[in-house]
Amino acid sequence: MKFDEAIAAFEPALPLAVAYSGGADSTALLIACAARWPGQVEAFHVHHGLQAAADGFERHCADVCERLGVTLKVQRVDARHAPGESPEDAARRARYASLATLARGDGTRAEVRSIGLGQHADDQAETVLLALSRGAGLAGLAAMPEVAQRDGLMFHRPLLGVPAADIRAWLTARDVPWIEDPSNADARFTRNRIRAELLPALDRAFPQFRLTFARSARHAAQAHGLLVELGQQDLATIGTPPAIDALRRLSRARQANVLRHWLLRTHGCTPSTAQLDELLDQVEACTTRGHRLHIKIGTGFAERRGAFLHWYNPSPPTEASR
Numbered sequence: 610m611k612f613d614e615a616i617a618a619f620e621p622a623l624p625l626a627v628a629y630s631g632g633a634d635s636t637a638l639l640i641a642c643a644a645r646w647p648g649q650v651e652a653f654h655v656h657h658g659l660q661a662a663a664d665g666f667e668r669h670c671a672d673v674c675e676r677l678g679v680t681l682k683v684q685r686v687d688a689r690h691a692p693g694e695s696p697e698d699a700a701r702r703a704r705y706a707s708l709a710t711l712a713r714g715d716g717t718r719a720e721v722r723s724i725g726l727g728q729h730a731d732d733q734a735e736t737v738l739l740a741l742s743r744g745a746g747l748a749g750l751a752a753m754p755e756v757a758q759r760d761g762l763m764f765h766r767p768l769l770g771v772p773a774a775d776i777r778a779w780l781t782a783r784d785v786p787w788i789e790d791p792s793n794a795d796a797r798f799t800r801n802r803i804r805a806e807l808l809p810a811l812d813r814a815f816p817q818f819r820l821t822f823a824r825s826a827r828h829a830a831q832a833h834g835l836l837v838e839l840g841q842q843d844l845a846t847i848g849t850p851p852a853i854d855a856l857r858r859l860s861r862a863r864q865a866n867v868l869r870h871w872l873l874r875t876h877g878c879t880p881s882t883a884q885l886d887e888l889l890d891q892v893e894a895c896t897t898r899g900h901r902l903h904i905k906i907g908t909g910f911a912e913r914r915g916a917f918l919h920w921y922n923p924s925p926p927t928e929a930s931r
């Protein structure tokens with residue numbers, strides 16, 4: 610899809626804010642949206658205390674917004690990562706929370722109803738490859754949705770079908786500068802190695818890979834939606850906390866699905882594949898009244914209490930330790 614077609618097809622609820630990092634993609638999105646809906650678009654910039662260069666990024670964004678006649682709102686975040694969380698995940702979590710805060714407004718302006726993010730077709734293909742490299746299940750292979758509701762806001766990725774090179778070409782034809790984030794070249798990050806080494810090879814071997822990977826991601830998203838529905842139905846049948854007898858009547862694959870669903874939705878816990886396998890083995894072996902079950906799952910433990918399976922975290926993280 611071409612950049613102009615993607616913008617023409619974008620129909621967000623207004624007012625809109627573009628999540629503006631200063632990078633090429635969000636710069637192009639901001640310029641195009643501000644031109645399409647004059648006076649109804651603002652820019653939100655999240656200042657990550659993580660990089661020494663962050664002050665410079667903020668100044669750059671302020672200069673460009675002044676030139677474009679767009680209001681810029683900035684929020685500073687201190688995105689320290691929790692134990693077991695990657696710095697990038699922590700930064701992303703803090704970024705979404707801070708975009709939602711900015712969107713709630715200061716009471717003097719209309720609240721923003723939608724947020725536009727700059728991810729494109731190359732980002733989507735990288736996300737699929739990243740998920741594969743980690744052995745992810747359907748939730749990960751589903752990659753990024755085009756539209757998602759979060760914190761009462763609609764988050765849109767209108768450029769998800771546009772190749773990165775087309776966005777650069779569109780932007781280069783205009784006289785607006787952008788920032789090249791130096792961390793994007795850091796080969797310690799798997800995503801950067803995927804971008805630098807795999808995408809050029811894929812371009813040569815399968816020139817259509819952006820389109821086909823995106824299609825696979827949509828299939829995965831649809832299938833994942835079905836697994837979530839099945840998990841909800843099965844959890845309603847076996848109850849919360851799960852009754853072990855009722856759980857054992859399901860097939861092993863459905864047991865795995867409903868346990869994953871229960872742990873995530875009720876406890877915010879994601880078990881590893883090995884932990885879940887072990888739990889399923891234990892549930893299968895749980896045929897006598899006295900069978901003890903107590904194993905580590907995610908940040909806590911699953912254990913048998915009478916007829917039921919429980920999960921508990923002996924020391925839940927406090928806000929201060931996050």
Ligand SMILES: Nc1ncnc2c1ncn2[C@@H]1O[C@H](COP(=O)(O)OP(=O)(O)OP(=O)(O)O)[C@@H](O)[C@H]1O
Pocket residue numbers: 627628629630631632633634635636653654655656657704725726727728732790793
């Ligand atoms: N500091 C930030 N402030 C506001 N929005 C951001 C920030 N960082 C990223 N975003 C939003 O999230 C999207 C994806 O982030 P990512 O880190 O992949 O992009 P980037 O390389 O920093 O910037 P761009 O995508 O604009 O080239 C960006 O396109 C932008 O919409």
